[in-house]
Amino acid sequence: MSYFSDIYNGIKTLLTGMSVTGGYFIRARKGSITQQYPDNRETLKMFDRFRGEVVMPHDENNEHYCTGCQSCEIACPNGSIEIVWDRQVDPETGKKKKMIDKHIYHLGMCTMCGLCIESCPTDAIVWAQNYENSVYDRKYLTKVLNQPGSKVKAGIED
Amino acid sequence: MNIPLNITKTIHDWLFSIMPEGVATVTEWVIVAAAYLALFAVVGLYLVLLERKVAAWFQLRLGPNRVGPWGIFQTMADALKLVSKELTSNTKIDKFLYNLAPYFVILSSLIAIGVFPFSRQFQALDINIGIFFLFAISSIGVIGILLAGWSSNNKFSMIGAMRSGLQTISYELSVGLSMLTMVLLTGSLQLSEIIEVQRTGGWLIIQGHIPAIIAFMIFMIAGTAETNRAPFDLVEAESELGAGFHTEYSGMKFAYFFLAEFINMFIIASIAVVLFFGGWLSPFGITDDITWFPESIWFVIKVLGIIFLMMWFRWTFPRLRVDQLLTLEWKYLLPINLVNLVLMAIIIWLNWTI
Numbered sequence: 214m215s216y217f218s219d220i221y222n223g224i225k226t227l228l229t230g231m232s233v234t235g236g237y238f239i240r241a242r243k244g245s246i247t248q249q250y251p252d253n254r255e256t257l258k259m260f261d262r263f264r265g266e267v268v269m270p271h272d273e274n275n276e277h278y279c280t281g282c283q284s285c286e287i288a289c290p291n292g293s294i295e296i297v298w299d300r301q302v303d304p305e306t307g308k309k310k311k312m313i314d315k316h317i318y319h320l321g322m323c324t325m326c327g328l329c330i331e332s333c334p335t336d337a338i339v340w341a342q343n344y345e346n347s348v349y350d351r352k353y354l355t356k357v358l359n360q361p362g363s364k365v366k367a368g369i370e371d
Numbered sequence: 372m373n374i375p376l377n378i379t380k381t382i383h384d385w386l387f388s389i390m391p392e393g394v395a396t397v398t399e400w401v402i403v404a405a406a407y408l409a410l411f412a413v414v415g416l417y418l419v420l421l422e423r424k425v426a427a428w429f430q431l432r433l434g435p436n437r438v439g440p441w442g443i444f445q446t447m448a449d450a451l452k453l454v455s456k457e458l459t460s461n462t463k464i465d466k467f468l469y470n471l472a473p474y475f476v477i478l479s480s481l482i483a484i485g486v487f488p489f490s491r492q493f494q495a496l497d498i499n500i501g502i503f504f505l506f507a508i509s510s511i512g513v514i515g516i517l518l519a520g521w522s523s524n525n526k527f528s529m530i531g532a533m534r535s536g537l538q539t540i541s542y543e544l545s546v547g548l549s550m551l552t553m554v555l556l557t558g559s560l561q562l563s564e565i566i567e568v569q570r571t572g573g574w575l576i577i578q579g580h581i582p583a584i585i586a587f588m589i590f591m592i593a594g595t596a597e598t599n600r601a602p603f604d605l606v607e608a609e610s611e612l613g614a615g616f617h618t619e620y621s622g623m624k625f626a627y628f629f630l631a632e633f634i635n636m637f638i639i640a641s642i643a644v645v646l647f648f649g650g651w652l653s654p655f656g657i658t659d660d661i662t663w664f665p666e667s668i669w670f671v672i673k674v675l676g677i678i679f680l681m682m683w684f685r686w687t688f689p690r691l692r693v694d695q696l697l698t699l700e701w702k703y704l705l706p707i708n709l710v711n712l713v714l715m716a717i718i719i720w721l722n723w724t725i
């Protein structure tokens with residue numbers, strides 16, 4: 214007897230599937246998800262989850278959140294991040310402490326895995342949503358994330 | 372050999388008035404052949420475009436839209452590209468069979484297209500065993516596929532071709548039996564006569580009600596399998612076999628296989644239209660009395676409807692496994708079909724047709 218119920222269920226499920234795709238077909242004209250790049254280059258905006266490249270945001274005083282802890286450098290599976298740091302005297306407390314000199318990021322080696330951003334204890338680095346990353350020379354892909362003359366925001370290490 | 376050519380009487384008379392009979396006949400053959408080749412190319416190319424557009428809409432994409440307005444020249448550009456490409460082949464192929472295979476596939480579909488009555492006048496070949504002829508011709512294509520798989524000397528091609536063989540042989544049975552069910556109702560194998568029957572009695576799918584609808588469903592399933600389209604595209608299952616039987620082909624030879632698939636789809640849809648939906652007859656006979664009305668419009672509309680249904684199948688259903696394919700045919704379609712045939716016979720015997 215399951216023979217006939219198999220046929221019935223088979224037809225029913227096939228029709229369910231067809232009604233779903235048929236619905237998409239009818240709505241396709243309005244809900245098309247295709248971006249006609251580069252025609253809409255001016256207006257195209259990437260969604261928040263998009264992983265363009267790793268950047269380090271700076272506030273208006275040219276201060277960032279990076280303490281130089283090197284978590285990101287250790288977390289990166291393919292060595293795309295190098296932190297150049299040294300110990301300097303903190304002008305406020307007068308103590309010696311670790312500070313970054315350069316946060317070097319090799320975009321050409323990065324696989325966009327996001328582990329560095331996950332591992333950063335102070336959320337100093339985030340994803341940027343830019344998508345036109347091609348350049349004519351490999352050297353442009355090695356970037357220094359902290360801006361020249363920037364310093365760590367006070368109190369971030371506490 | 373005197374083939375009855377009914378394509379527009381006027382051209383026929385005009386040709387015979389300006390030339391001796393023998394020359395006129397040959398000229399007419401050439402004209403008809405050229406017309407069908409042109410039709411073939413246009414149908415093939417635009418079905419490819421339609422398929423891509425429909426697929427895009429099913430997946431919320433836009434589809435080809437760059438070459439010409441709405442991309443209508445896209446497939447022509449593709450065809451030009453394929454024509455200009457190098458015909459590559461590997462060194463271990465069986466040369467003769469390798470080159471022969473595409474022609475088998477394309478010729479079988481070309482011959483089949485000749486017997487369809489596109490309108491009252493537009494039919495190249497109105498033989499009295501039309502359905503039988505179609506059925507016989509459409510099976511030749513699979514020889515081309517088998518040859519292609521065998522001669523390519525490639526395991527994937529071979530597996531694809533063998534799958535095609537087993538699939539076509541199995542589903543041929545269902546196609547044939549469901550056609551036979553409808554032939555019971557018309558009492559004729561001649562395509563023009565099948566349409567004449569429907570002029571007075573309504574479309575066959577209405578005349579034959581329940582068994583006709585079952586036959587139509589079986590025909591659509593088996594017909595989709597005949598054309599090797601998804602969900603029955605085990606022959607060229609991309610994820611398993613590369614491109615299946617035409618992996619080793621390039622350029623125009625590949626294009627032949629590719630076009631033949633779409634022409635076959637057109638053929639299956641045309642058979643369905645003739646057998647179930649009244650061919651070029653208009654719905655409710657609204658234009659049957661207007662003599663100047665191009666009836667082929669109705670034919671084309673109906674064919675496009677059926678083709679859309681097949682595309683809908685393709686973009687909805689996942690591909691079957693080989694064992695599922697055979698289970699579907701031998702355990703479900705074939706017994707249902709046989710019962711359906713008897714049911715149709717009883718309905719005709721008791722005069723229960725509408």
Ligand code: SF4
Nearest residue numbers: 289323324326327329
């Ligand atoms: S995203 Fe991954 S690969 Fe790229 S720098 Fe961060 S950890 Fe390294």
Ligand code: SF4
Nearest residue numbers: 279280282283285333
């Ligand atoms: S970016 Fe974050 S994880 Fe990397 S060194 Fe700076 S604070 Fe540490």
